[in-house]
Amino acid sequence: MSLKIIICIKSVVTSAPEGRVVRTMDNCILNPFDRPAIEMALRLRETEGGTVTAVTMGPETGTIALYEALSMGVDRAVLVTDRAFAGSDTLATSKTLSAAINRLKPFDLVIFGARSSDSDTGQVGPQTAVFLDLPVITGVKEITRKGDELIVERHIDEYSEKYSLRLPGVVAVHPRAMQPRDAALSMVEKAFKKDPIEKVGLKDLGISSQGLGESGSPTRLVSMSKIKRKKKCEFINGSPEEQADELVKRIKSGGYLS
Amino acid sequence: MDFLLDEKLNIVKRSVRSFCEREIQPIARDIDHEARFPWEVVEKMGKLGYFGIQAPQELGGAGMDTVTYCIIIEEISRVCSGLGLCVTVHNSVGVYPLVAFGNDEQKKRWVTPLARGEKIGAFCLTEPNIGSDAAGVESTAIRNGDHYIVNANKVLITNGGVADICLIFTKTDPGAGHKGLSVIVVERGTPGFEIGDLEDLSGNRANPVSSIRLNDCKVPVGNLLGKEGMGMKIGLAALDTGRIGIAAQALGIAQAAMEEGIKYSKERRQFNVPICQHQSVQNMIADMATQVESARLMVYRAAAKRDRGLPFSKESAMAKLYASEVAGKVTDMALQIHGGYGYIKTYPIERFYRDARVTRIYEGTSEIHRVVIARSILDEYK
Numbered sequence: 084m085s086l087k088i089i090i091c092i093k094s095v096v097t098s099a100p101e102g103r104v105v106r107t108m109d110n111c112i113l114n115p116f117d118r119p120a121i122e123m124a125l126r127l128r129e130t131e132g133g134t135v136t137a138v139t140m141g142p143e144t145g146t147i148a149l150y151e152a153l154s155m156g157v158d159r160a161v162l163v164t165d166r167a168f169a170g171s172d173t174l175a176t177s178k179t180l181s182a183a184i185n186r187l188k189p190f191d192l193v194i195f196g197a198r199s200s201d202s203d204t205g206q207v208g209p210q211t212a213v214f215l216d217l218p219v220i221t222g223v224k225e226i227t228r229k230g231d232e233l234i235v236e237r238h239i240d241e242y243s244e245k246y247s248l249r250l251p252g253v254v255a256v257h258p259r260a261m262q263p264r265d266a267a268l269s270m271v272e273k274a275f276k277k278d279p280i281e282k283v284g285l286k287d288l289g290i291s292s293q294g295l296g297e298s299g300s301p302t303r304l305v306s307m308s309k310i311k312r313k314k315k316c317e318f319i320n321g322s323p324e325e326q327a328d329e330l331v332k333r334i335k336s337g338g339y340l341s
Numbered sequence: 342m343d344f345l346l347d348e349k350l351n352i353v354k355r356s357v358r359s360f361c362e363r364e365i366q367p368i369a370r371d372i373d374h375e376a377r378f379p380w381e382v383v384e385k386m387g388k389l390g391y392f393g394i395q396a397p398q399e400l401g402g403a404g405m406d407t408v409t410y411c412i413i414i415e416e417i418s419r420v421c422s423g424l425g426l427c428v429t430v431h432n433s434v435g436v437y438p439l440v441a442f443g444n445d446e447q448k449k450r451w452v453t454p455l456a457r458g459e460k461i462g463a464f465c466l467t468e469p470n471i472g473s474d475a476a477g478v479e480s481t482a483i484r485n486g487d488h489y490i491v492n493a494n495k496v497l498i499t500n501g502g503v504a505d506i507c508l509i510f511t512k513t514d515p516g517a518g519h520k521g522l523s524v525i526v527v528e529r530g531t532p533g534f535e536i537g538d539l540e541d542l543s544g545n546r547a548n549p550v551s552s553i554r555l556n557d558c559k560v561p562v563g564n565l566l567g568k569e570g571m572g573m574k575i576g577l578a579a580l581d582t583g584r585i586g587i588a589a590q591a592l593g594i595a596q597a598a599m600e601e602g603i604k605y606s607k608e609r610r611q612f613n614v615p616i617c618q619h620q621s622v623q624n625m626i627a628d629m630a631t632q633v634e635s636a637r638l639m640v641y642r643a644a645a646k647r648d649r650g651l652p653f654s655k656e657s658a659m660a661k662l663y664a665s666e667v668a669g670k671v672t673d674m675a676l677q678i679h680g681g682y683g684y685i686k687t688y689p690i691e692r693f694y695r696d697a698r699v700t701r702i703y704e705g706t707s708e709i710h711r712v713v714i715a716r717s718i719l720d721e722y723k
């Protein structure tokens with residue numbers, strides 16, 4: 084079974100000095116949560132055959148994520164960009180993405196990262212699935228094929244669940260699902276040699292701007308500021324053994340060790 | 342004119358850094374201590390293309406430009422200078438002369454396995470009696486029918502202990518001075534090819550620097566690179582390119598030292614404040630950062646000139662001279678910031694200090710570089 088896979092990725096900002104987000108080529112990177120998702124797509128292509136197309140919605144700096152995906156080995160890259168999409172929240176983003184994905188029909192599987200490191204909602208994958216009217220499974224650790232269906236293993240809390248997913252379908256990948264590959268230098272070079280990034284705007288999507296961009300976004304960020312955490316220093320008393328036991332207990336109860 | 346890294350350079354820098362921090366950083370201290378060549382990561386580096394950075398893609402390389410090359414060497418050296426040395430010597434004075442001067446058959450035979458990292462390259466010029474004065478090499482390759490009989494005693498050879506394909510600088514016409522110099526490729530395993538003991542180096546200890554001895558090695562004439570008498574030309578071309586790589590290595594060491602110095606200055610408290618609040622320490626931080634940044638500009642500029650096909654000899658000599666001296670000064674300052682703890686092996690700065698020293702010596706000493714630069718400047722102002 085050869086799979087036509089779409090992977091939705093994002094360029095995220097690594098720094099926002101003084102609480103202001105200014106995206107530049109220097110401070111944008113591929114969302115780290117998208118790396119294991121790309122890896123999963125590439126491994127599926129290796130075992131099942133097919134193609135992987137990376138899609139991102141955002142301003143010009145979105146190309147960073149696409150070039151990184153191409154460097155890892157995806158076949159095709161699409162930048163969905165238009166002034167009409169500016170200021171989108173997760174709902175408007177999902178709506179736009181679903182239109183862009185529909186334009187790539189037929190496809191078998193749409194893959195998302197768990198969330199993005201700069202806005203951290205985890206909403207875009209599931210919302211896009213709703214707009215596409217497709218089943219979605221989140222927290223995905225592993226995918227194997229069984230006949231026409233995919234067996235999808237999902238990790239949630241302390242449990243592992245198995246689903247069988249009829250295609251086409253949508254998954255969001257667990258952040259620790261797999262170690263993403265390093266980009267081989269020749270792949271980076273190839274990613275930039277051809278001019279492979281397709282740009283898609285509002286017109287190409289053939290939809291109206293209604294419900295998109297800032298005006299189509301029901302949520303609005305009012306302000307952003309750094310949380311100031313109070314540092315606390317505590318001394319643990321007792322014999323060295325007691326101190327060690329107490330320390331281990333606290334590390335465990337704090338959730339730092341599983 | 343653009344002084345900023347573009348998308349590609351940013352991606353390369355980030356991905357090489359992430360590989361080095363994940364795969365090399367955890368063992369960097371041990372491989373220095375044990376003087377061990379880490380095959381396990383070298384194999385991974387080979388698969389990612391680090392051994393054929395500028396070799397054409399048709400020959401199994403990545404086909405990248407020199408600026409990108411510098412960033413890769415800088416990033417590897419920032420984590421482990423001994424491996425940075427391995428990669429830069431292999432690429433710039435091992436692979437590059439074969440690409441530039443080899444015939445098609447030679448390129449297929451040697452460049453492809455070298456570029457894939459399946460074989461390791463070495464550049465063998467230095468001899469017991471010959472260092473800076475390269476034209477005086479005493480080794481010989483005497484033609485005998487369709488073979489050369491090569492006798493050579495090469496010392497201080499980077500990658501020597503693991504080298505498969507060696508570019509040997511030798512005299513095919515011992516009476517003809519530098520016009521008798523030629524480069525002959527000798528593969529490990531050729532009868533008479535002997536690797537000496539590894540040197541117990543001060544720094545860059547992960548690199549298996551050793552001597553290589555050729556005793557009556559019978560080598561086919563097809564192993565001659567270019568023509569007889571082209572040795573000087575090939576050597577100079579290789580070293581012009583190699584120097585940019587050594588400059589990038591020095592830059593990587595300086596960057597690493599500076600980062601360690603800054604980190605320590607924020608952690609260490611004396612007189613009730615972190616030492617970075619003392620003005621003398623701040624002066625060192627300012628000087629380190631300024632010197633590292635200016636070295637970086639010189640290295641990238643020399644590389645950019647090479648990429649545009651412009652003459653870059655002078656710039657590469659200046660970049661190598663300056664970056665290696667900056668590496669010396671910056672590792673010294675960063676060690677000073679560490680106080681007594683800088684002098685013990687607990688902190689990586691002690692290693693960087695040792696690693697930096699040799700960048701002022703190999704591929705042309707600082708003194709020789711000043712000679713080259715002055716000659717070129719005096720020429721310009723004739």
Ligand SMILES: Cc1cc2nc3c(=O)[nH]c(=O)nc-3n(C[C@H](O)[C@H](O)[C@H](O)COP(=O)(O)OP(=O)(O)OC[C@H]3O[C@@H](n4cnc5c(N)ncnc54)[C@H](O)[C@@H]3O)c2cc1C
Nearest residue numbers: 464465466467471472473497498499702703704705706708
């Ligand atoms: C770790 C390491 C790796 C190396 N790797 C390689 C390698 O892969 N391949 C290889 O061929 N070689 C290699 N070398 C050798 C290195 O290139 C030489 O050490 C270097 O070229 C200097 O030669 P020398 O040691 O013989 O010093 P000399 O040439 O004897 O110089 C001694 C001193 O005299 C000065 N001097 C000499 N001539 C002049 C002059 N005309 N004017 C002013 N000052 C002068 C020098 O600057 C230096 O200070 C390596 C060396 C080391 C330490």
